[in-house]
Amino acid sequence: MDLGISGKVALVTGGSAGIGLAAARSLAREGCDVCVCARNPERLADAVVELQEFGKVVHAVLADLEDPAAARRVVEETRDVLGPIDILVANGGGPPAGRFEEVGLDDWDVAVQRNLLGTVRLIRTVLPDMRSRGWGRIVTITSRSAREALDGLALSNATRSAVAGVVRTLAREVAGDGVLVNNVMPGPIDTERLRSTTGDEEALLKRGQSVPVGRIGRAEEVGDVVAFLASERASFVNGISMLVDGGESRVIA
Ligand code: NAD
Numbered sequence: 001m002d003l004g005i006s007g008k009v010a011l012v013t014g015g016s017a018g019i020g021l022a023a024a025r026s027l028a029r030e031g032c033d034v035c036v037c038a039r040n041p042e043r044l045a046d047a048v049v050e051l052q053e054f055g056k057v058v059h060a061v062l063a064d065l066e067d068p069a070a071a072r073r074v075v076e077e078t079r080d081v082l083g084p085i086d087i088l089v090a091n092g093g094g095p096p097a098g099r100f101e102e103v104g105l106d107d108w109d110v111a112v113q114r115n116l117l118g119t120v121r122l123i124r125t126v127l128p129d130m131r132s133r134g135w136g137r138i139v140t141i142t143s144r145s146a147r148e149a150l151d152g153l154a155l156s157n158a159t160r161s162a163v164a165g166v167v168r169t170l171a172r173e174v175a176g177d178g179v180l181v182n183n184v185m186p187g188p189i190d191t192e193r194l195r196s197t198t199g200d201e202e203a204l205l206k207r208g209q210s211v212p213v214g215r216i217g218r219a220e221e222v223g224d225v226v227a228f229l230a231s232e233r234a235s236f237v238n239g240i241s242m243l244v245d246g247g248e249s250r251v252i253a
Contacts, residue, residue: 004232006031022223171239187245
């Protein structure tokens with residue numbers, strides 16, 4: 001299936017590794033020019049080399065999205081180099097684990113800044129161009145915790161579900177201008193982040209056994225879903241939060 005997004009301009013934040021890089025790869029494979037932003041210059045440089053293999057224009061911006069000024073700088077630089085942004089994949093680091101009584105108010109501040117307001121700032125910055133040009137796709141990357149309260153993840157449960165609420169709300173407001181907004185909720189996906197929290201190969205295999213498909217997911221399995229939601233083919237999909245979790249969630253709707 002041709003996703004119909006060849007020649008579009010995509011910005012993928014947190015795009016130097018893991019799910020973000022996989023999404024950037026899927027979009028570049030579909031013919032998008034891609035800008036990736038992240039914090040680590042070496043990883044970012046490696047990501048650019050990898051993405052250039054698809055023959056499209058690739059740009060990278062070094063940025064820490066916890067800096068409130070970063071979203072505007074990243075979006076403006078992307079627009080200057082590649083043109084107006086058609087597709088935003090709002091991705092980045094997750095909040096730390098902890099039960100409600102284990103996390104302090106400072107932790108709440110950081111999590112709200114990073115995972116809620118960071119996403120809101122990016123969306124606010126790309127929306128005017130998308131609306132005036134009559135086409136846009138916004139895909140946020142959150143977690144299964146946006147749908148289901150996961151034990152020991154107080155910050156994630158609260159901020160991820162808030163992003164899902166933003167997506168549902170905004171999707172109704174901007175669809176008339178051709179801008180569709182959706183959210184992807186990954187389950188356990190084999191990335192550095194998961195390896196750092198889960199442990200060695202044996203622990204990963206064990207973690208995979210609790211997933212109905214019998215394994216943890218691959219980053220490209222999320223990247224391809226993101227590319228589909230960002231595509232012309234998903235033109236009647238709007239405001240949803242989609243699980244990509246191998247069937248692990250028990251929530252019905
Ligand atoms: P990862 O750590 O492998 O990659 C994160 C990427 O985001 C990197 O490119 C990093 O440089 C970038 N990044 C982090 N903080 C940033 C910041 N402040 N500014 C700019 N860039 C920043 O993580 P991942 O596993 O790919 O996860 C991506 C997102 O998906 C996270 O929010 C994570 O919580 C969520 N998630 C992951 C899993 C999983 O199993 N991997 C499951 C559920 C949700």
